Each structure stands twice: as structure tokens, then as C-alpha cells.
Amino acid sequence: MTQEVAVIGAGSFGTALAQVLADKGCLVDLYARREEQVREINENRTNSRYLPDVMLHAGIRASSDLQAVLRGKRFVLLVMPSSAFRDTLQAIRPHLDPQAYVAHATKGFDIETGQRMSELMEEELYEHDRLKFAVLTGPSHAEELSLRIPTTVVVASRARETAEAFQDLLMTSYFRLYTNPDVVGTELGGSLKNIIALGVGFADGLGFGDNAKAALMTRGLTEITRLGLQLGAAQLTFGGLSGVGDLIATCTSKHSRNWRAGFALGQGKSLDHVLHEMGMVVEGVRATKGAYKIAQQTGVDMPITTAIYQVLFEGKSPKTAVEDLMGRRRIHEMEEVAEAISMDWEQ
Template identity: 45%
Template sequence: MRISVLGSGGWGTALALVLLDNGHDVTLWSYTQEESDVLAAQRENPLLKGVPLPQELKLTAALDCVKGCGAVVLATPSFAVRSTARAVAPLLEPDTVLISVSKGIEKDTSLTLTEAIAQEVGNRFPIVALSGPSHAEEVGRHVPTVVVSASKDRSAAELVQDLFMNERFRVYASDDVVGVELGAALKNVIALCAGISDGMGFGDNTKAALMTRGLTEIARLGVALGGRQETFAGLSGVGDLIVTCTSMHSRNRRCGILIGKGTPTEQAVKEIGAVVEGYYAAATARALAQKAGVEMPITEAAYQVLYNGKDPRKVIVDLMTRKRRHELEDSWV
């Protein structure tokens, strides 16, 4: 199939290589001609060092590359997903499958990214979210990886399985788009918290607590917004949470480490040199939780540190001394 991947960051490039390995006709689009020229000259993405870009991979900065494509992968940062979808909508062939692989919640609308895409392209095209525990650096090196393809359109979700699956990249299908996207976006907030904990010199006990209770509040909000509980125990929930909270590939964790060591938030975000999705997701998740009437103490604590400059050590004390609770919220009822 002819496929265009929009966004030549590490993740878009890694997925383009998976598709190329599977025999598809793949074009990788860059936002600027300069970026595309660097890839063409070096035949390597600076974000995926040591991973060669085969000559068969087409490179361009022209959005008309989507013409004639059976599938288009949107791999831009979350803040650019809507504008990119709007720009390509008039160029798409009927029934082109749109595959959203970015992770985040739209800042101004609190919509998931597939919802933002749908607002721009209407109901003319099937939309699929592809997510799960997947560092671009490892996918580019052919490390075995398993993700989930979610869509309200079963045939579209299964088509994405067929497009991407091989002996090193396995894809499960799901119809819980809300759960998959929220798990993917909200885990970035917890990863920032895990990094802050690491930066302050806390240990495995603290990180395990943050991850476990963080997953609880992610699922609590996700279910309130229409997701299914079991999705958060799957690849895009606990799976993505584990990989993002424990790896130095994670920009969110690295940013958190800097903050935990005393670097001001804005400086830490800048030092990472790429989008730190958890920083933006903390504000959006907090707004969603308040609107839905859902308690998210770790997310609230993250917001206070990131946006109000609260001392992380004071925040930890506040979390540890909250009113006692039952772990299972409906126990002894």
C-alpha cells in the first residue's frame, strides 16, 4: 500500500521503517524542507542515531505526498495534529485510513487527538489510534515491541494490524479508543512524577507507589470519560506507564529528574530539547478531572509543582499524609 507518514521525529521515522520493512511504498514528510534535506543528505535521523534510512524511503516536505495514499500516519507533536489534519483533508483520497500515533490531549479543547482529527476531516475517513509501550529508539533497532490499534471501525483497526505487524512489531486491536488515548496521554504526567522522585533521590518504593496509584487515578478518569476499566490494565495503560516511568528514553522522566534535582520547570522543559507531553497533559488532565468530578491527587500535585512552583518535597508530604483510604474503593460497602 502507498502510505505517507506525517512527522519525521523519532517516532514517525521508526514507524515509517516498520512499514517499509513490510513492503509498503512509504513517504516520510518533514515540517520543513531543511529537516527533509538533512535526512536526505545523512540518510539517518539525528533522533535515531545509528539507524540508517534506506534509499527506498521517500523523503519530502510537500503535503501533497498524501495524494493517492491508502493510509496516512499522523506522527506530529500533539499540538500540531489538528492543523496537520486540517491541511491534508482536501488532499486525501476517499476512505483513506488516518492513523494517529501521537500521544496527548489537545490543550485548548481537552479533546483526544482522534477527536480533534475527526473535527477537521469529518466522518469521511476511518480514524485509528496506534499506541502502547514503544520507544522509537527501540523500534528503530528492531527490538520486539507490542502495541494496540484502536478504532470504532473494526475493519480499520484490523487493517492497521495488517499494515504494521511483523516478527518484531505485534499489534492487538481494540474498540476502546477513549481508553487507549487517555492511557497514552495521562501516563506522561505520572512519568514526570516518577522522574521527579528519581531526581530527589527517592527509591523503588516511591516510584512503585506513584505508578500504581497513578494508574488508579488514570483509570478513574478514563472510565468517567467513557473508557473501559480493563483497557487501563492493557498495553496502552499499565504497559505504556511502565515503559515511560522506568526508561531514560522517556523525555517526561528525564524532565522530571531535572526538576527533582532543583532545575526550574521551564528550564527543564527547554533542556530536554523536544516536546515534553506530560507538562501540557498535567494541566489538561487536571481540568478534565475537575469537570468530571474525579479525584486525581497525584495529577493535582504534579500541576502544583509544574505550574505553581510548589516544592516537590512538600508535595510528597501532602500526598503521604492525606486522609486514610481503602485501596479498593468499594470494599466493605
């Protein structure tokens, strides 16, 4: 029997995941808000704003009718900006099959509360079983995935059955998924690496070299891990695809919006100008605000995040921010090596 799947969000990654699913033989209903985008996908088999020059599979059907897209679907993928996540959950709740498996691929935090996306899912989809929620993340630029370039990611869920259900649904010859029970760590790695990519972009825009880039990435991973441990994540998660893997891809790739935004800021452009010029969501900007808030609430030391927050929202220059990071008090690196924490499935 052909599997029917709903993908909510027709941006670059949502469209790329729809392409993967269609390649697996699924019938994919892809939700898009704008009617002109719906017509383009259905009539031209393109989504030119987000994935130019990519021809879309005939098994993808776009629609702006959320109820129709969700009707009867056993699998639902949520792929929208973090700023729209809560509103989208509230919109889908009346139409969601109570037995559906729901995974999100959104990287970021709720700015008002500092909550992760899976926490919003548990709060808003209150009639749904949280053991059927999953997180999909890892080094996966949509521009490459949509062209069927080999890509590997992580699907995390509290329930092994849920993680493996999405693994079976999405695994192809070019898209490989690993499972993980650490929802907190997987989610944090995918969100916080965007902040570090902004900082690496600052350094590259300022003309600093590979030494500075390596330092920011390595120390950035340390501070991601530090916050993760405070919030209950497993340390080993940050050494995997959703941690160091995603960090490398986002800090070094021409496809990375966060790196490109940081690079432009490092060259002296204003944040408003950069965001207008990009024309698409730069999740690292919102993630910086959310992570800074969480760090203040928990007392976790996050110097790179703090410096980037000061550049984005307090008018500090990128050059001064990087220099201040280099001038921090001396510290012994091994002081920050914590005992590894592991975890297992809830069922």
C-alpha cells in the same frame, strides 16, 4: 502491488514507524517541515536530531510537500506533537483521500478544549468516515523500535476492519500489534501515563527509592482508570499494553523524555530550563494541563495529576508535592475497585 503509505511527522516515532513500514516493503512518504531535515533523510539516510546512529531504509522518501506526500495514499499515519495536531488536520484535509484509513500516534490533549486527538480528527476531518480512524499506542520507545528491537502495541478503532487493516499493514517479526475497540481508554492510557512518569521522575530526582516509585505508578494507574471510567472507557483496557504496559515503559526507561524531565525538576531545575535543555517535546507537560482541566470539569479526583500540575504551573516544589501525596487522608484501597466495563466493535 507495493503499498504506498504517508507518515506525517518526522520526529523520532514517526521516523521509527516509517522504518517499520519500509521493512514491510512499503514505499513510505515521510512529511517533514524543515528542508534541511528532508535533505538529510534523503541524501544521508539519517535523522540525526531524533534518532542518532540509526540508518534509515531506502524505501523512505522525505518531503516537505504535504499534498505530494498524501496523494493517492490509502493509509495515513499522523505522528506529530499534540500542540500541532489540530493545525495539521486542517492542513491535510484538502489533500486526504476520502477512502483513506487514518491512524494517529500522538499522546496528549488539546489544551484549549481538553479534547482527545481522535475527537479532533472527527471534528476537523468532517468529510471522513470516523470508522476509518484509529489510535496507535503502547510501550514503544522509538529508539528501540527503529533498531528493530521487539515491540508490542495496540491499535484501537471503533471498527474492527480499520483496526485489523492497520494491524496487517504494520505487523512484522519485531513489531506486534493487538486490536481493541476501546478508543477512549487506549487514548487516555497513552496520554495520562506521561503525567505519572513526570511524578516518578520527581521522586527519583529527589533520591527516593523503589517504594515511592511503585506507589506512584500503582496509584497513578488507579487515577488514570478512574478518569477513564468517567469518560466511557473500558476498565480492562488499563490493565493492557496501552495502560499498565505503557506506564511501566515510560516510568522506568532511560529513553523516556517525561521521566528525564521529571528527574531534572526533582533535582531543582526550573521547567523552562528543563524544556530548553531537552530540545524536544515533553508531552507530559501539556498533558498535565489538559488532564487537570478535564478533572476539574468532571469532578474526578486525580491527586497525583493535581500535585504535578501545582509543581509545573504554580511553583510548588516537587518535594512538598510528594510529601503532600503521602499525607493525604486514609482510604481503603478496595473502595476504588470498580466493576469491569467491556465493549465491542461498532461494526
